[in-house]
Amino acid sequence: MKSGLPHIIKILLAVCTVNFLCGGSFAQSSENPSDNKSTGNPVHLWNSLIITSINNPALAGLERKHVVFFDYDNPWFRSYEDMPPQNLNAGYDLRIKTFKGKYKLGIGAYYSGSFGDLMSAQKMGIVNSFAIQFRNKSELSIGLSFLAINLSKIDYSNARFGNQFDGTGFNPSLSGTESLADDRLMKYGPLNFGVWYNAKNFFVGLSALNLTMSNSSFFEGGEVRSPVIFLANTGYHFNINHKFLVTPSMQYKLDALFVKAGENGSFHSAEPRITFSFSKNRFLFGAYYLNDEIFFLAGANLFQHWLINLDAGWFVNDAVKVSSGPEIKVKTRVHF
Numbered sequence: 001m002k003s004g005l006p007h008i009i010k011i012l013l014a015v016c017t018v019n020f021l022c023g024g025s026f027a028q029s030s031e032n033p034s035d036n037k038s039t040g041n042p043v044h045l046w047n048s049l050i051i052t053s054i055n056n057p058a059l060a061g062l063e064r065k066h067v068v069f070f071d072y073d074n075p076w077f078r079s080y081e082d083m084p085p086q087n088l089n090a091g092y093d094l095r096i097k098t099f100k101g102k103y104k105l106g107i108g109a110y111y112s113g114s115f116g117d118l119m120s121a122q123k124m125g126i127v128n129s130f131a132i133q134f135r136n137k138s139e140l141s142i143g144l145s146f147l148a149i150n151l152s153k154i155d156y157s158n159a160r161f162g163n164q165f166d167g168t169g170f171n172p173s174l175s176g177t178e179s180l181a182d183d184r185l186m187k188y189g190p191l192n193f194g195v196w197y198n199a200k201n202f203f204v205g206l207s208a209l210n211l212t213m214s215n216s217s218f219f220e221g222g223e224v225r226s227p228v229i230f231l232a233n234t235g236y237h238f239n240i241n242h243k244f245l246v247t248p249s250m251q252y253k254l255d256a257l258f259v260k261a262g263e264n265g266s267f268h269s270a271e272p273r274i275t276f277s278f279s280k281n282r283f284l285f286g287a288y289y290l291n292d293e294i295f296f297l298a299g300a301n302l303f304q305h306w307l308i309n310l311d312a313g314w315f316v317n318d319a320v321k322v323s324s325g326p327e328i329k330v331k332t333r334v335h336f
Contacts, residue, residue, distance in 0.1 A: 045301065047063065052069050052091065054110050061129055066335065103131070104139075109127065126146060139198045190226075201236060227255040231253055232252045234250055245278070252268070284301075290313075293314060295311045299331075310331075313326060
């Protein structure tokens with residue numbers, strides 16, 4: 001299979017150039033010095049720990065003029081027969097213009113990688129957003145992003161096929177009979193769409209990812225359509241006093257229209273969360289539940305511009321328990 005990487009790189013460079021030139025022209029034409037200042041509501045400071053512009057492009061440039069984010073998930077303290085992948089997400093969002101005091105334009109770029117023993121995937125995307133602020137200071141933003149590079153790779157030496165089962169287990173010395181394509185799979189142009197609404201103490205967001213439903217099959221002539229993923233987020237900030245904030249929130253995820261061998265199906269999950277921030281949003285702690293695990297989190301806002309957060313999760317359902325060790329997630333944000 002011929003690699004489409006050089007062609008995709010040309011597309012990525014062209015889009016980045018257009019975004020850069022547009023951003024530069026907007027910045028140069030700005031007559032209001034406050035355009036360079038953050039206009040985000042400090043109440044929503046910790047929302048980026050729940051979701052970023054990777055999963056909802058409407059967030060690019062909404063809360064802060066500059067946001068650099070980095071997430072890393074590695075099962076250091078767990079033991080599995082088949083190790084789950086390490087996950088890395090990183091990106092940069094920029095508000096390129098605020099004009100007439102109520103309109104915002106944002107752009108962003110991100111990298112997302114997942115690295116496992118059998119499969120790995122790497123993605124690079126471009127984000128664009130537009131937001132409007134209403135008289136009551138609430139904001140509505142819409143965003144669109146696409147993956148300029150979407151590359152998956154499979155390690156066939158770690159793959160197991162049906163004819164390799166010898167009655168007691170899989171025998172890797174037996175060759176697989178499936179007709180395999182290249183070990184690299186390039187998927188083109190998946191589109192993501194998002195909308196986000198911020199009120200003084202309330203937020204709600206909806207996004208739809210992978211609208212093009214690209215083919216993810218590594219087998220020649222095979223067809224496995226990646227699902228369209230829908231995400232819904234909502235939450236409310238209760239101001240106990242000017243220093244203490246309680247935020248219950250919920251994220252709902254639905255993988256819809258999954259197509260494999262002519263069969264349709266779906267997968268959904270809910271992530272209820274409660275967080276407490278105090279000392280004027282300088283510190284955060286809380287808990288959330290996801291996929292039969294309960295996570296505890298703690299974070300700090302250092303030097304007024306750096307959020308750092310640590311999540312640790314344990315299985316609470318013995319029926320699905322695959323390891324007794326915690327799952328660790330590290331998240332950091334630089335915003336200004």
